[in-house]
Amino acid sequence: MLKGFKNFLMRGDLITIAVGLVIALAFSTLIKAFTDFVINPIVSRFQGGTSPGLGWQLGDEGNKATYLDLGQFISALIYFVIFMAVIYFLIVVPYRHFQARRGVRAFAEPGPLKTCPACLSEDLPAAASKCLHCATEQPPTEGAVRR
Structure with missing residues (x-):
């Protein structure tokens, strides 16, 4: 202990x-x-x-x-x-x-965000394929990097 x-x-x-x-x-x-x-x-x-x-x-x-x-x-x-x-x-x-x-980004600016067309939440990362809140499929954003 x-x-x-x-x-x-x-x-x-x-x-x-x-x-x-x-x-x-x-x-x-x-x-x-x-x-x-x-x-x-x-x-x-x-x-x-x-x-x-x-x-x-x-x-x-x-x-x-x-x-x-x-x-x-x-x-x-x-x-x-x-x-x-x-x-x-x-x-x-x-x-x-x-x-x-050390390779860690501290106090960094947040990345680009997009709005979910279904629930209108505005805090989704631009590269997100599903909404964090309502789980609907998200249309691909131009310039978003997919991994």
Whole structure:
């Protein structure tokens, strides 16, 4: 039983995912600090005065629960864009390159699709001879490669 658990933990895919998640968490912390201590003060500066941030007070003055803080939303949006760019360029692109060297297409664009004339499902591969959903015979598509 422990041998099977060890084999499960030592699978290459699981290790790759675990390393990717740890790296993503580290970058998340770094980018969060950047948005909190660099972006937020810049956005808040545009409000001016003694306002708590870029936004509007919807209720009683000084009540943080009714303050519509657009500055925090802009900061979160910038955080998200930076975080996704870091993940893409530092994890996805190298992983795709590594998998291509192994002969595996990771994060590849799906092939051409066609629509079934019987049930109108739109997710059939262009080379399919039968529909996945209703099992009707499909007319051959020009340019489709048959194997």
